Amino acid sequence: MSYLTEGFTLRSWLTTRDHKRIAVLYMIAITAFFFVGGAAAALIRLELATPAGDLVSAETYNKLFTIHGVVMVWFFLIPSIPSVLGNFLVPIMIGARDMAFPRLNLASWYIYVLGGLFTLAALIAGGVDTGWTFYTPLSTQFAEGNVILVIVGVFIVGFSSILTGLNVIVTVHRLRAPGLTWFRLPLFIWAHYATALILLLATPVLAMTLTLVALERVFGIGIFDPALGGDPLLFQHLFWFYSHPAVYIMVLPAMGVASEIIPCFARRPVFGYRFMAYAILGIATIGFLVWGHHMFVSGQSMYAGMVFSMLSFLVAIPSAIKVFNWTATLYKGSIVFTAPMLYALGFVGLFMIGGLTGLYLASLALDVHLTDTYFVIAHFHYIMVGGSVMAYLGAIHFWWPKISGRLYPEMLARIAALTIFFGFNLTFFPQYLLGWLGMPRRYHEYPPEFQVLNLLSSAGAAVLAIGYLLPLCYLGWSIFYGKKAPPNPWGATGLEWQTASPPPQHNFEDPPRVTRAPYDYA
Amino acid sequence: MWAFLATEVLFFGPLFFGYVHGRAFQPEAFASASHHMHVVLGTLNTAILLTSSFTMALGLRASQTDRSPRLWLWLTVLLGLAFLGIKGYEYTSEWSEAASAAGGEARFYFLYYATTGLHAVHLAIGIAIVSWLALRARREMPIEVTGLYWHFIDIVWVFLYPMFYLLERYG
Amino acid sequence: MSYFLTWLALMVLLALTTASSYIPMGIFNTVANMGISCAKALLIALFFMHLRGASALLRIAAVTGLLWLALLFGLSWTDLGTRPSAPAPIDARR
Ligand code: HEM
Ligand SMILES: [Cu+2]
Numbered sequence: 001m002s003y004l005t006e007g008f009t010l011r012s013w014l015t016t017r018d019h020k021r022i023a024v025l026y027m028i029a030i031t032a033f034f035f036v037g038g039a040a041a042a043l044i045r046l047e048l049a050t051p052a053g054d055l056v057s058a059e060t061y062n063k064l065f066t067i068h069g070v071v072m073v074w075f076f077l078i079p080s081i082p083s084v085l086g087n088f089l090v091p092i093m094i095g096a097r098d099m100a101f102p103r104l105n106l107a108s109w110y111i112y113v114l115g116g117l118f119t120l121a122a123l124i125a126g127g128v129d130t131g132w133t134f135y136t137p138l139s140t141q142f143a144e145g146n147v148i149l150v151i152v153g154v155f156i157v158g159f160s161s162i163l164t165g166l167n168v169i170v171t172v173h174r175l176r177a178p179g180l181t182w183f184r185l186p187l188f189i190w191a192h193y194a195t196a197l198i199l200l201l202a203t204p205v206l207a208m209t210l211t212l213v214a215l216e217r218v219f220g221i222g223i224f225d226p227a228l229g230g231d232p233l234l235f236q237h238l239f240w241f242y243s244h245p246a247v248y249i250m251v252l253p254a255m256g257v258a259s260e261i262i263p264c265f266a267r268r269p270v271f272g273y274r275f276m277a278y279a280i281l282g283i284a285t286i287g288f289l290v291w292g293h294h295m296f297v298s299g300q301s302m303y304a305g306m307v308f309s310m311l312s313f314l315v316a317i318p319s320a321i322k323v324f325n326w327t328a329t330l331y332k333g334s335i336v337f338t339a340p341m342l343y344a345l346g347f348v349g350l351f352m353i354g355g356l357t358g359l360y361l362a363s364l365a366l367d368v369h370l371t372d373t374y375f376v377i378a379h380f381h382y383i384m385v386g387g388s389v390m391a392y393l394g395a396i397h398f399w400w401p402k403i404s405g406r407l408y409p410e411m412l413a414r415i416a417a418l419t420i421f422f423g424f425n426l427t428f429f430p431q432y433l434l435g436w437l438g439m440p441r442r443y444h445e446y447p448p449e450f451q452v453l454n455l456l457s458s459a460g461a462a463v464l465a466i467g468y469l470l471p472l473c474y475l476g477w478s479i480f481y482g483k484k485a486p487p488n489p490w491g492a493t494g495l496e497w498q499t500a501s502p503p504p505q506h507n508f509e510d511p512p513r514v515t516r517a518p519y520d521y522a
Numbered sequence: 523m524w525a526f527l528a529t530e531v532l533f534f535g536p537l538f539f540g541y542v543h544g545r546a547f548q549p550e551a552f553a554s555a556s557h558h559m560h561v562v563l564g565t566l567n568t569a570i571l572l573t574s575s576f577t578m579a580l581g582l583r584a585s586q587t588d589r590s591p592r593l594w595l596w597l598t599v600l601l602g603l604a605f606l607g608i609k610g611y612e613y614t615s616e617w618s619e620a621a622s623a624a625g626g627e628a629r630f631y632f633l634y635y636a637t638t639g640l641h642a643v644h645l646a647i648g649i650a651i652v653s654w655l656a657l658r659a660r661r662e663m664p665i666e667v668t669g670l671y672w673h674f675i676d677i678v679w680v681f682l683y684p685m686f687y688l689l690e691r692y693g
Numbered sequence: 694m695s696y697f698l699t700w701l702a703l704m705v706l707l708a709l710t711t712a713s714s715y716i717p718m719g720i721f722n723t724v725a726n727m728g729i730s731c732a733k734a735l736l737i738a739l740f741f742m743h744l745r746g747a748s749a750l751l752r753i754a755a756v757t758g759l760l761w762l763a764l765l766f767g768l769s770w771t772d773l774g775t776r777p778s779a780p781a782p783i784d785a786r787r
Contacts, residue, residue: 201532208533215636233772304775527754527758528754530758532762565707572733680733684727688711
């Protein structure tokens with residue numbers, strides 16, 4: 001009897017408290033949002049295929065990139081790995097029967113859906129054009145449209161994040177199996193623990209800041225309004241105090257995923273385990289100290305710019321440690337290029353490029369030229385799409401046998417992984433060049449000399465779209481027709497592989513004991 | 523629970539931050555708006571809330587030493603309601619001035635209503651939980667956790683009181 | 694008993710803050726108010742919330758929120774504290 005066969009009615013799913021079923025609910029919901037955000041992206045790239053602003057008007061274009069950003073950041077990427085794979089795996093990996101607060105867990109899914117409905121309502125009611133950053137005074141005084149609806153949506157989904165974060169922290173503290181000491185935890189758990197800390201410490205600031213924006217918009221008074229002696233930059237400080245750490249909410253879980261997949265398919269223990277764990281905590285902490293690098297040209301003081309520029313270079317250190325240690329893990333390993341491994345390697349490479357170009361942007365003097373160009377767009381897409389989405393797909397493939405109890409078709413999966421890698425680079429590498437040449441972001445038309453690169457980028461987007469649709473098809477197919485999966489198809493270590501695929505309702509027939517360090521591949 | 527309280531601290535964060543910004547850049551407007559606050563009522567309310575923390579702590583002690591915490595819990599609820607009542611009276615009597623304020627003073631009132639309003643919402647939730655505990659006082663109930671929440675609300679007010687009521691009172 | 698003493702101390706401190714704010718001390722009014730508030734908060738945390746004698750983990754959790762708030766204020770002040778002038782008001786209102 002597995003968790004999937006405990007009940008077949010819709011009701012048994014919608015009222016479940018099983019963390020594994022909740023993870024599946026999340027998977028369905030965020031996949032839907034991924035395709036909403038993707039549709040907006042497709043229209044954006046279609047518009048930018050030609051220099052003239054002919055497909056959509058400037059206003060519509062503004063609404064498209066706003067909805068793309070809002071949906072992709074808050075409704076796809078932030079919940080992606082933590083709420084789907086984290087939910088599914090955190091209890092199993094630590095040998096627990098469930099999360100610490102199963103009912104809270106289900107509640108956070110409903111809260112997520114509610115927030116999503118508000119955002120979709122705003123979309124149907126005509127959209128918003130502030131950009132995902134909601135900068136004041138644009139969002140408080142000038143923007144047309146349904147700013148408040150979207151703010152309410154993001155506010156609500158924030159609580160879903162906070163509850164998930166609380167749940168993960170308490171679960172990791174209280175429910176570890178006997179013998180599972182902190183330094184025997186898989187790095188996936190470390191990464192989720194650190195992510196949960198960021199969720200708890202950053203999200204409430206965003207929630208309250210957006211509330212203030214909404215209040216200011218309704219009443220016409222508030223703290224960001226310069227006419228009252230307020231300060232629009234106050235908003236940017238508060239927003240980026242959340243949003244820079246939020247980029248680590250999106251990338252830390254991806255790092256956790258890579259740290260599971262790479263040792264498994266290199267057949268070697270992770271190199272420098274303790275450093276990896278400390279680096280995770282380091283990134284989570286330092287990530288809170290650098291937000292001012294988003295404000296170099298906003299009018300903040302020179303002095304602040306210099307402080308934030310220097311602090312930003314610090315983040316590179318723990319990130320570099322991680323990339324170095326993954327590489328060292330691969331060294332002399334007997335590498336098997338399965339689909340999850342291809343995704344994991346893609347993640348490492350693309351994250352590295354994204355991170356290095358982040359350093360360009362963190363250099364105060366360079367950023368003055370590159371900010372608000374396509375260079376920034378390319379930078380964060382390399383990290384968020386090239387990095388996190390790759391890792392998410394890698395994780396879905398790696399743990400698919402565990403989640404569904406079926407094997408996916410390996411050859412097709414490898415083709416899809418390579419298609420995505422190729423399509424991604426074709427889409428976003430030209431954007432680095434465009435930004436370097438000075439093409440600004442957030443306009444729906446551009447001078448003709450930029451057309452070649454833009455056309456390449458749009459073509460890449462088409463390839464990427466095909467790449468993303470492939471897994472949807474064959475994974476869906478495998479649920480019904482795939483080969484039945486054994487408990488441990490990859491010969492991996494880790495508690496999740498010691499129980500059946502798919503696991504029984506309470507994860508283990510008898511509670512496991514842990515006597516060894518993780519990544520015991522010899 | 524402590525992790526939850528850390529989240530709460532940061533939830534109040536932007537409001538405190540807006541206030542500090544205002545104090546730094548518009549000190550005169552903030553001081554003069556502060557003079558419209560009812561110091562007596564504010565002080566009374568502070569005393570009430572501090573006392574309610576005291577009764578809450580006694581309630582926990584009673585439940586831990588096998589005595590009924592009911593009486594203390596109801597007292598706590600009563601004090602909480604008294605606080606909200608007084609606050610409500612203040613809100614209505616300040617409303618007309620707040621509505622006609624301009625410039626930095628309007629900003630002060632905005633922050634005042636937003637921050638103490640959020641605090642009041644928290645307190646109302648606290649009152650609901652404590653009443654629920656008092657109604658079905660059984661021993662294995664989460665009195666301790668509720669107490670932490672209640673004391674946290676109290677601590678927030680301890681800072682709000684001087685921030686809004688006590689600016690340059692001598693002027 | 695210790696609860697009662699805590700309550701008494703809180704009341705005395707309350708009287709002190711209120712009284713102190715009627716004495717002109719310039720910036721030190723704010724310092725006194727905030728100092729006393731911190732003392733009150735500490736009393737509540739240590740005695741009513743039993744942080745005295747709590748495990749290290751709880752204490753860390755209790756100060757983390759404050760520490761992070763301090764980060765927000767501190768690093769923002771590298772900007773707000775060193776701006777040459779307040780931002781110019783915009784008048785092009787809707
Ligand atoms: C690790 C994951 C990272 C993610 C997900 C990420 C994401 C982002 C995003 C979304 C933006 C655009 C903000 C906007 O203007 O709307 C951005 C800009 C920026 N990123 Fe990153 N980033 C990451 C890492 C880094 C690193 C390691 C650095 C530097 C050490 C860095 C430096 C910057 C800078 C300076 C900007 C501002 C560019 C500008 O607007 O002028 N980023 N990043
Ligand atoms: Cu950043």
